[in-house]
Amino acid sequence: MSDSDADRTIRPETSGLNSEDPEEPESDVTESTGETVTLRIFRYDPEVESKQDAGFDTFRIPTHEGMTILDALIEARDEQDPSLTFRHSCRQGVCGSDALFINGSQRLGCKTQVSELKEPIQIEPLPHHPVVKDLVVDMDSFYERMRAVEPYFDPDDPPPDELTERYQSRENREDVKLSTRCIWCGACTSSCTIASNEDVYLGPAAINKGYRFYADEREGEDRAEERLEILQEHDGVWRCQTQFSCTNVCPQDIPLTEHIQQIKRDATKADLRFW
Amino acid sequence: MGAPYDRGLIEDFGRFRYFSAGMWAWVLHKVTGWVLIGYLFAHIAVLSTAIPAASDPEAIAAGTDLYTRTIQGLEGIFLVRVLEVGLLAAAVFHMTNGIRLLLVDLGIGLEREAEGFYVSVAVTAVITVLSIPVFLPPEVVPW
C-alpha cells in the first residue's frame, strides 16, 4: 500500500469487476482534483471462465495532480478490482518492470502522467509477447536475447592484481554513457516489427547492451572484435530497418538507432579491410 | 495454468493508426521498392519487342515496327498514363526517402529523421503534381 492510500475511500472490492460502466467513484477524496479519468484496460485470465476471452474493462479513477498511469492502475486494483494484475516495483523508472502499451505506444506506467494522455486511456500488455494474465506478459524471449550478447564486463587481460581499479577515460565514458542507462524494460524491442520474431532479430536492447561493452575500451581489442562478431550474426544488426520506433519509445532516452548504426558501420569497415 | 494469449498479426499492422514517421517511412519505402522492381521486370518484357523488331529496317523507317507499335499502343491507353504518374511518385518517394536512409546510415541527422520523412513526402507530392501535365497532356484525357 502506498502512503497516500490512507486518504482514499475504501470501496467494496468487487465493485468494478468486469463491469463496462462502474459506478461513479466518490468525489470527496482529499488531494484529488475532483476529476476522474477513464481507463480501458486489457483483461485476460485463462483460469477464470469469464475472462478467457480477452477484452477490455473500463475503470473510472479519481485523479490527483501528478498521477501516473501506474498510480491509476494501483488505484484501480486496490479500490475497484483486486484481480487486476500488472507488474511494478520501484515506481520511479528504475526497475523496468512496468513497460506497457499505453494509448498506442510503449511507455513505462510510472513515468507517464495521466494528464498528458487523451481519454479514454487504453492500457494493454506489451505487444509481441504472449499474455500471461491481464497486463502481465511472458518476457523470456526478451531476457534470452539480452543474455545472448554476453552482457557482462569481460576484459582481454585480468587486472594485474585483483584489487586494482580499472579506470576509464572521460572520453570513453561519454561514448558508453547513454548505453549504460538501460533498465531492461523491453519497450524498445516490443516496438520493433522485426524483433517481434525472436529467432529473426536480437532487437535494440540487446544490441545496445552489446554496444555498451563493445565501445568500452577497457575490455580490449580482441574482445571488441568478438563482440562485433556476435552483434552481426544472422539475427544481429543487419536486421535493423531503422524504423526508429525503439529510439522513440525508450524511457531512458537511449539513442538506440544511433548505436545500432555505429555497429553496422564498424562491422562493414572491419569486413571491407582485406589488408 | 491456462494457455498464454497470443494477439497474432494485429500486433503490427492492426496498429497502423499509431505508427510514427519512421514506421510510415519504412512501410512506404518497402511498397515503393517492390513497385519499382516489379516495374523493372515488366519494362524489360515490353522492351523485348525491340529484339524481333530490329531485323526489319523498312518497318523501323516507317515507324510501324513491333516495338514502336507496342510502346505507342500502350502509351495511348489512358490507364497506362495514370499508372506512369503513380510510378513516378513511387520512384521519387523511394529516391528522396532513400537519401534520408543513406544519411541515417552515415549517422547524420538521426534526431531529425522524422522531418526527413515529411520532406520526402512533400517533395514527392510536389514533383508528382507538377508532372501531371507532362504525363497527362490534354489530348490523352478521354473527357
Add this chain to the structure above:
Amino acid sequence: MTDRRSRFESGSIAWFLQRVTAVVLLFTLGFHFLWLHFVNHAAEVTLWGSALRMDRFVYFIMIVVFLVTAAYHGLNGIYNALLNHGLSGRRRTVVFWLLTIAGTVLVIQGIRIAVAMAGVIS
C-alpha cells in the same frame, strides 16, 4: 565463439552494396526519368529514336550499369525483406537461388535488348 564467419555470409557486404547501388541508382534512375519523360516523351518513343540513343557508347554503358545495379538492388532488397520476415534454412537457399536466376535472366535479356537497339544503326 564459433569459427570465423565468412565476409559474404554475414550481411555486411550485402548491406554495403545495397547502399552503393542506391547511390548509383540515384543518378541513373534520375537521369532515366528526366530523359525519357521530360526531355523526350515516352509516348513519342520509336525504335529509331531508341536506337539513336543506344548507339552512343556512353549511353549504352550507362544503361547497362543502371540495369545491373537496379537488378541487384531490387532483388537483394526483396531477399532482405524476406529474411526480416523469418525466411531461413532450406527455403532461404531456394529463394536465394530463385532470385539470383531471376536477376541473371533480367540482366541478360536487358543487355540483349540494348545490343539489338544499338545494332539497328549501321
